[in-house]
Amino acid sequence: MFVPEPTLEIVWEQSSRAAVFTRLPDGSASETRRLDAAGLLELAAAPPQDVALGGSARAAFAVVELARRSVAEGLVHPELGNRGAQWFAFWGSTLEESVDETLTEIAAALPPAATAGFDGDGEALVGDLYPVLVDRLARDRLQAAGVRLAVPPGPGRPSAAELFLAGLAAPEPELPPHNGYAALRRRLAAWVDEGLGALSSASWTLGLRLDERGDDLALELWLHAADDPTLALPASLLRRRGGEDGFLFLRASDPHGDLERGLVTLAPLLAEHGLAFDADDPEDVLLDGPAAIRFLREAVPALERHGVPVLLPRMWLRTPSRVRVDLSATSATRASGLLSTGALARFDWRIAVGDAVLTEAELRELAAAKEPVLRAGGRWHALRRSDVERALRFLERRRRGGGVVDLVRAVGGLDTDEAGLELGRVTLDAPLEDLLAGAEGGFRPLPTPPGMTSELFAFQERGHGWLRLLGDLGVGAILADDMGLGKTVQAIAMLLSERVDSAEPLGPTLVVCPMSVAGQWVSELERFAPSLRVLLHHGGDRLAGAALAEAARSVDVVVTSYDVAARDVDALEAVDWDRLLVDEAQDVKNPWTKRAKALRRLRTRRRLAMTGTPIENRLGELWALMDLLNPGLLGSRAWFERVFARPIELHRDERALERLRAIIRPFVLRREKDADEVELALPPITVTKEHCRLTVEQASLYQATVDRWLPRVEEHQDRFGRRGAVLAMLGQLKQVCNHPEMVLPTGRALDGRSGKLERLLELLRAVPAGEKSLVFTQYPGFHRLVPYLEERLGVDVGFFHGGLHARQREELLTSFAAADGPAVLVVSIRAGGRGLNLPAANHVFHFDRWWNPAVEQQATDRAYRLGQRRPVFVHSLVCLGTLEERIDRLLDSKRELAEQVIVGGSEDWLGDLDLGAIRAAVALAPDWDDEDEEEAA
Numbered sequence: 043m044f045v046p047e048p049t050l051e052i053v054w055e056q057s058s059r060a061a062v063f064t065r066l067p068d069g070s071a072s073e074t075r076r077l078d079a080a081g082l083l084e085l086a087a088a089p090p091q092d093v094a095l096g097g098s099a100r101a102a103f104a105v106v107e108l109a110r111r112s113v114a115e116g117l118v119h120p121e122l123g124n125r126g127a128q129w130f131a132f133w134g135s136t137l138e139e140s141v142d143e144t145l146t147e148i149a150a151a152l153p154p155a156a157t158a159g160f161d162g163d164g165e166a167l168v169g170d171l172y173p174v175l176v177d178r179l180a181r182d183r184l185q186a187a188g189v190r191l192a193v194p195p196g197p198g199r200p201s202a203a204e205l206f207l208a209g210l211a212a213p214e215p216e217l218p219p220h221n222g223y224a225a226l227r228r229r230l231a232a233w234v235d236e237g238l239g240a241l242s243s244a245s246w247t248l249g250l251r252l253d254e255r256g257d258d259l260a261l262e263l264w265l266h267a268a269d270d271p272t273l274a275l276p277a278s279l280l281r282r283r284g285g286e287d288g289f290l291f292l293r294a295s296d297p298h299g300d301l302e303r304g305l306v307t308l309a310p311l312l313a314e315h316g317l318a319f320d321a322d323d324p325e326d327v328l329l330d331g332p333a334a335i336r337f338l339r340e341a342v343p344a345l346e347r348h349g350v351p352v353l354l355p356r357m358w359l360r361t362p363s364r365v366r367v368d369l370s371a372t373s374a375t376r377a378s379g380l381l382s383t384g385a386l387a388r389f390d391w392r393i394a395v396g397d398a399v400l401t402e403a404e405l406r407e408l409a410a411a412k413e414p415v416l417r418a419g420g421r422w423h424a425l426r427r428s429d430v431e432r433a434l435r436f437l438e439r440r441r442r443g444g445g446v447v448d449l450v451r452a453v454g455g456l457d458t459d460e461a462g463l464e465l466g467r468v469t470l471d472a473p474l475e476d477l478l479a480g481a482e483g484g485f486r487p488l489p490t491p492p493g494m495t496s497e498l499f500a501f502q503e504r505g506h507g508w509l510r511l512l513g514d515l516g517v518g519a520i521l522a523d524d525m526g527l528g529k530t531v532q533a534i535a536m537l538l539s540e541r542v543d544s545a546e547p548l549g550p551t552l553v554v555c556p557m558s559v560a561g562q563w564v565s566e567l568e569r570f571a572p573s574l575r576v577l578l579h580h581g582g583d584r585l586a587g588a589a590l591a592e593a594a595r596s597v598d599v600v601v602t603s604y605d606v607a608a609r610d611v612d613a614l615e616a617v618d619w620d621r622l623l624v625d626e627a628q629d630v631k632n633p634w635t636k637r638a639k640a641l642r643r644l645r646t647r648r649r650l651a652m653t654g655t656p657i658e659n660r661l662g663e664l665w666a667l668m669d670l671l672n673p674g675l676l677g678s679r680a681w682f683e684r685v686f687a688r689p690i691e692l693h694r695d696e697r698a699l700e701r702l703r704a705i706i707r708p709f710v711l712r713r714e715k716d717a718d719e720v721e722l723a724l725p726p727i728t729v730t731k732e733h734c735r736l737t738v739e740q741a742s743l744y745q746a747t748v749d750r751w752l753p754r755v756e757e758h759q760d761r762f763g764r765r766g767a768v769l770a771m772l773g774q775l776k777q778v779c780n781h782p783e784m785v786l787p788t789g790r791a792l793d794g795r796s797g798k799l800e801r802l803l804e805l806l807r808a809v810p811a812g813e814k815s816l817v818f819t820q821y822p823g824f825h826r827l828v829p830y831l832e833e834r835l836g837v838d839v840g841f842f843h844g845g846l847h848a849r850q851r852e853e854l855l856t857s858f859a860a861a862d863g864p865a866v867l868v869v870s871i872r873a874g875g876r877g878l879n880l881p882a883a884n885h886v887f888h889f890d891r892w893w894n895p896a897v898e899q900q901a902t903d904r905a906y907r908l909g910q911r912r913p914v915f916v917h918s919l920v921c922l923g924t925l926e927e928r929i930d931r932l933l934d935s936k937r938e939l940a941e942q943v944i945v946g947g948s949e950d951w952l953g954d955l956d957l958g959a960i961r962a963a964v965a966l967a968p969d970w971d972d973e974d975e976e977e978a979a
Contacts, residue, residue: 047067047094048065048067048092048094049064049094049099050093050094051064052085052156053098053155053159054102056159058170059077059078060076060077060078060081060102061074061076062074062076062077062085063075064093065096079174079175079177079178080178082175083106083175083178086106097153098152098156101148101152101156104144105145105172108144108148108172109176109179112141112176113176113180113183116290117137117138118134118135118136119134119136120133120134120230121230124227127219128216128217129217129219129220129223130215130216131207131209131215132210132215133176133177133180133210134173134176134177135176145165145168145172146165148168149167150164152168177215181210181213184210187279187282188279188282200220201220201222202222202223202225202226203222203226205217205218205220206223207273245296245300246265246267246268246300246301247265247300248263248265248266248277248301248307249264249265249274249351249353250263250264250345250352251264251274251352251353252337252355253355254422255328258328258330258334259328259329259422260326260327260328260329261317261326261327261328261329262276262278262325262326263301263305263319263325263326265277265289265297265300265301265304266351274353276325278325278326280301286298311345314341314344315337315340315341316336317329317333334415334422335411338411338415339407339410339411354424355424363395363396363424364395364429364464365393365394365395365425365426365430365432365433365463365464366394366463366465366466367392367394367433367436367463367464367465367466368391368392368394368399368466368467369389369390369391369452369468369469370390370468370469370470371389371449371452371453371468371469371470372390372471372474373386373471373473373474373477374387374388386446386448386474386477386515387444387445387448387474391436393436393437395423396423402434405430405433405434406434408425428462429462429463432462436457436461436463440457445516445517446515447672449474449477449478450675451674451675451705452468453470454704454705455701456675459685477708486507487500487503487506488503488539489503490503490535491506491535491538491539491542492542493538493571494534494535494570494571495569496531496570498531499528499720501527501719502527502531502532504719505521505711505713506532508711509536509650512708512709513540513650516647516648517648517672517708518648518668518672518709519671519710519711520650520651520652520668520709520711521533521651521652521711522652522653523713524654524712525900526715526724526903526907526910527713527720530563530652531566531570533623533650534567537551537571537574537598538571541574541598548598549618549619549620550594550597550599550617550619551598551600551620551622552599552607552617552621552622552623552644552646553623554604554607555602555604555625555626555877556604556626556876556877557580557606558873558874558876558877558878559876559878560601560603560848561848561851561852562877562879563601563625564576564578564601567599574599576597576598576600577593577599577601578602579601579602579606579610580602580603580606580848581848586613587613590610590613590614590617591613591616594614594619602614604629604630604637607640608637611640611644614644615643615645617645618645619644619647620647620648621646622644622646622648622649623649623650623651624641624650624651624652624670625652626653626876626877627651627652627656628663628896631666632663633666633679638666638670641670649670649671653667654896654899654900654903655896657896661682661686661687661691661702662682665682671709675709686698686701690702715906724906725884725910725911725912725913726913726914727913727914727915727916728913728914728915729916729918730915731917731918731919731920731930732801732919732920733921733922734798734801734920735797736779736797736924737796737797739782739795740781740782740795740921741966743778743782743786744778744779745966747774747778748775748964748965748966751767751770752960752961752964755767755771768960771964772925772964776820776890776925777821779798779890779921779924779926780796780798780799780819780824780889780890781795781824782795782796783795783826784821784823784824797921798919798921799830801919802887802889802919803831803834806831809885813883813884813885814865814866814867814882814885815883815887816866816867816880816885816901816905817866817868817869817887818869818886818887818888818889818898818901819868819869819870819871819889820871820872820890820892821890822841822843822845822872827889831868835865835866837864838864838865838866839866840854840857840858840866840868841867842868842869842873842878843874844872846873855880858883859880859882860882863882867883869901869904871892875897875900875904876897879904880904880905881905881909881910881911884912884913884914885915885917886904886905886915886916886917888901888917888919889919891918891919891920893930898918902914902916918930
């Protein structure tokens, strides 16, 4: 009786796995195990001997044998495919007619049970199995032969072609992400469609590849497919067992013969440069450092002219070493031990790569090389030619010494940045380290100089010493102390002590300031330094031409205003000034104005700016001020905007911010009123926001103004036209918030028509008897305000505005300072918001908002300053439900920017808001008259 024996069954599944089990005589099956393509190939190479092969197993092994034969005969080609976002590099099967027929026969012999996973379609099963086996066999064969498929690598990250070729020889076909696969697949498909038959007899050409090998470089022989340079294999494969198969697998060719023929051409070229491959073992040549440099500089250009490809190490092209510039600076001192005013520092610039410092001659050799490389610190460094050339140009331009500005630019990396190089190690001696510490150290306090009638505070002595240090070095400086800390007094001390200490006569100092404080400068010079000769250059009867120049040379200080300096620049330019001193220097924050251009024309040995707000709106204002004081320190304006202003203002770039701080630190001295060193014992200050309600008349006029202006704003397409319309609309809305009479003058009584004016009256009436008040307004044209306040309060009210001439201003200020003078002073914020000393007042009212925290702070500091003995109370009046309330919330960010860099706008920034922000800002809130909310607030 016939007894069936156990049989091995192999069922191919669509998951690219083979289910393998043993079918027993009773029809049952053993436990199923699953194999991938590699496991199936292993099983076919050594099938079990204790069981017979079932029909499915015989068919599977037949497909394996056919795949082996096809790969051995080169019936494969590279393909690139994807499944969703995942891409694969695999070897496709080239189906010749005989192969196709054999697969059809195998499919027909498959038992029904084997094709269940393919809906009974045997041809679909073998059509799925055969290409998987071909790819696995081709991949294994390449790895066994040590074949590396490569294209000449380019700089940057690997290309799609590089990743694809590496994937063909990798253990698995999955590829890393790259956005170039789709385009590569189209080119590859076109190449395959042209037919592979023409490539089967293509030859190999000889090339060279350089690789790092320990301390040396190995020059290797490689064979490149003559028709496809992206395919290249090392010649050393031909000496390995089975290595020739890798070449034959890719091309039906004669790689040994191609190698020998290539050497016949290559050997003489290499011999000219002292290089030769072993005739019996032509694989590679080791090059020590000098030989490698010689090869790169001399042989590579010659080889490339003869069409011999030379591939460099991938890492050289991917991550070339950075050329950096190291700086060592030492101070140049006088015999007295003081720092020299001329060449403050001696610079020693060195170009370095890794741990190697290069001489200029070595750098020139690198620049002349075909491939600039060097060995240093135990490794090879490949350099970008552009870096080497930039480094050479940098050394050629650099001076070997310089002053403070040169030193700060060098240490801050501005010189190297502009040259496109990296600043490396910086070494400074102790005096230069101290100098660059700026306001944090590096200078000695100087006492009150002889001839000064008022003793300096301790912090002012430090300011005096700092001013003298930078002045003696001929460096421009910014004294940026808080308003009211005596910047003028410190400057006067500097002017006095310079003349006491100087061994030779000094030229005059030109003080340029706003017209409103010119008289105050003269009076304070006469008060604190009566020995200084002072000339006020102002008014219609002022000197001109040669008479002005002669008078200036006969005095110590000339005081004038910005407008007069711009008008008389020709005469002022004829004087050799010892110093230009600009007070309230924010007036020259725009370098393109007539006054800023005029000041740049003056011949002056040194310059000083005094301002409590070096930055009001934008960092460009700091650049303009520094460019007047120390031209070139912060580079060009475009460069400054790109490197500092935009990163800091738009992105809050902390690195850029810290770098800018370090650069300007030596040139800026700023102390705030609450700083520990100040010790002024100023009285307390209380700042409050007084919320006001619109009247019905104001609300109606406010909405009508919005309705009239918004369409005009929206119809402007250009930035400047829109900005003008926005600022005009905001100005009218602010006037509405103040009083309807400011927008539509009717002559009617002011009473009961403005919630803000009513609130101002309430607050002024609450001021204790004997105390004085300042009321700041942006609109001096509202002339009815002063008589209205006088009538309702029953006190004298003064009015300080731009229409007063110098004598009227002085008389008004003197009167207000007196105990029996006006109790209230209404001040135009443009005319009197800065520079004035008004400590007689201890109550400050901002009737309308300037929307510029710096300007409002300056105005407040007219009262909160040296000489103030009483607590100060500051009130900002804000109309609820209007743009005043909303824009008030935006001011904090402007304060933050100024404080981050030094301290810190005009209202121009409002014009740059987008339309959505503008609409939201000006909309009248539905609850503008909600009394309950006011009580809650």
